[in-house]
Amino acid sequence: MNTSKAKETLLLYRGPIDDCDPQFEEALAHARGDAELAQWMREQSKTYGTIRSKLREIEPPSDLAEKIIRNRPIPLRRGWTQIIRKRPTSFGRGWTQILQLAAAIVILAGITAVWLSLSQRGRHPLVQGQEIVVKGEVLDMTCYIAYNMSGPEHAACARDCIRKGLPVGIKGEDGKVYLLVGTNWRRGEPLNSQLAEYAAKTVTVKGKVGTRDGFAMLIDATVVSFGVETAFPEPVVDDHDIARVALLVAGKRAAKR
Amino acid sequence: MSVDPEFENLVKLYYRDLYRFGFSLTRSEADACDLTQETFYIWANKGHQLKDLGKVKGWLFTTLHREFLQMSRRQERFSDEPISEVADNLPPVAADVVNRIDARTMLGVLGQIDEDYRAPLVLYYSEDLSYKQIADVLEIPLGTVQSRIARAKTHLFQLLTETNHRSHQST
Numbered sequence: 001m002n003t004s005k006a007k008e009t010l011l012l013y014r015g016p017i018d019d020c021d022p023q024f025e026e027a028l029a030h031a032r033g034d035a036e037l038a039q040w041m042r043e044q045s046k047t048y049g050t051i052r053s054k055l056r057e058i059e060p061p062s063d064l065a066e067k068i069i070r071n072r073p074i075p076l077r078r079g080w081t082q083i084i085r086k087r088p089t090s091f092g093r094g095w096t097q098i099l100q101l102a103a104a105i106v107i108l109a110g111i112t113a114v115w116l117s118l119s120q121r122g123r124h125p126l127v128q129g130q131e132i133v134v135k136g137e138v139l140d141m142t143c144y145i146a147y148n149m150s151g152p153e154h155a156a157c158a159r160d161c162i163r164k165g166l167p168v169g170i171k172g173e174d175g176k177v178y179l180l181v182g183t184n185w186r187r188g189e190p191l192n193s194q195l196a197e198y199a200a201k202t203v204t205v206k207g208k209v210g211t212r213d214g215f216a217m218l219i220d221a222t223v224v225s226f227g228v229e230t231a232f233p234e235p236v237v238d239d240h241d242i243a244r245v246a247l248l249v250a251g252k253r254a255a256k257r
Numbered sequence: 258m259s260v261d262p263e264f265e266n267l268v269k270l271y272y273r274d275l276y277r278f279g280f281s282l283t284r285s286e287a288d289a290c291d292l293t294q295e296t297f298y299i300w301a302n303k304g305h306q307l308k309d310l311g312k313v314k315g316w317l318f319t320t321l322h323r324e325f326l327q328m329s330r331r332q333e334r335f336s337d338e339p340i341s342e343v344a345d346n347l348p349p350v351a352a353d354v355v356n357r358i359d360a361r362t363m364l365g366v367l368g369q370i371d372e373d374y375r376a377p378l379v380l381y382y383s384e385d386l387s388y389k390q391i392a393d394v395l396e397i398p399l400g401t402v403q404s405r406i407a408r409a410k411t412h413l414f415q416l417l418t419e420t421n422h423r424s425h426q427s428t
Binding site for chain 2: 069
């Protein structure tokens with residue numbers, strides 16, 4: 001490794017926090033034998049520390065923590081908190097902004113009411129097409145549509161929601177999302193119980209593709225095959241985080257006592 | 258209202274870091290407060306799904322960043338850019354030059370950096386996150402994180418040098 005290459009690598013080196021990162025090993029070894037590069041590193045490190053401390057001088061408003069804690073949603077049952085939750089109020093908006101927002105809501109509500117009254121005069125036809133096969137991730141449609149929650153981090157909640165009978169869907173490999181409607185849904189069809197264990201995993205289903213008011217669905221859907229792979233890699237764990245969580249758990253235990 | 262000590266501890270542990278990250282992204286105190294509050298709000302509803310509590314910090318930062326992206330309705334485009342020649346173009350900025358700049362001015366300077374580059378740069382400077390963790394938080398590839406930080410750092414140093422020259426001229 002030459003000095004230029006070492007400098008390029010060490011541009012990202014922050015000090016002890018990166019000591020365990022193998023990408024810096026060779027460049028650090030080179031710097032130990034190059035006085036000029038070592039001096040450059042010391043200056044970089046000092047500047048890094050100064051910029052870091054400047055950024056960490058920024059303090060949030062004094063009442064922020066209290067407001068967050070006060071607005072904590074109170075869960076009734078695990079997985080059902082979003083139904084009763086009260087959204088936190090927004091910070092520091094001027095009255096002009098609030099009035100503008102209120103006016104916009106009133107106008108939109110008016111337009112929506114007119115649109116609804118006009119649209120409800122007719123029926124909402126179901127457009128049904130040919131049978132298709134879709135391979136993709138099993139979704140809990142409520143959390144996906146409302147909060148854009150999916151993937152393995154959301155798998156446990158999705159499993160609970162699907163098991164409880166909330167709408168189940170599938171996100172195909174092309175990114176298209178379908179609501180899944182089973183063959184005997186009026187009599188408590190087995191699709192939810194079949195798919196609950198496969199939340200956030202890949203399965204293949206077939207059904208007649210249909211739409212109502214723009215919502216895509218697979219009607220008379222049946223499972224063709226169950227996959228096992230998940231779509232996303234697991235993130236890494238950091239020692240600092242483990243220590244912090246240990247503090248959290250200790251705090252919780254102390255509070256219980 | 259009953260207080261959940263676990264939730265309270267978590268808020269007190271991370272709200273400053275999240276606020277700083279939110280403030281550096283939005284450059285607005287109100288928006289940073291909203292993002293921080295919304296992040297904990299989502300945690301209160303969805304945090305139980307996180308099986309490994311060791312990942313809580315990354316989860317919170319990812320959630321805040323997602324909320325920010327939703328707020329600004331931006332479409333991310335990912336690409337790997339090489340870092341080559343960035344180190345040679347890095348203008349020398351001494352620590353005492355940075356010391357003369359206050360935190361608000363520093364944020365103003367950061368605000369001039371494109372948002373795609375600003376987010377990894379802020380995490381690089383202000384949080385004890387590894388490059389892999391920064392990549393996880395921002396949901397972009399590791400190589401992209403490193404190249405963006407290198408370029409953003411060069412841009413930041415250029416802007417700091419200009420700010421320093423301007424303050425010299427005015428005095």
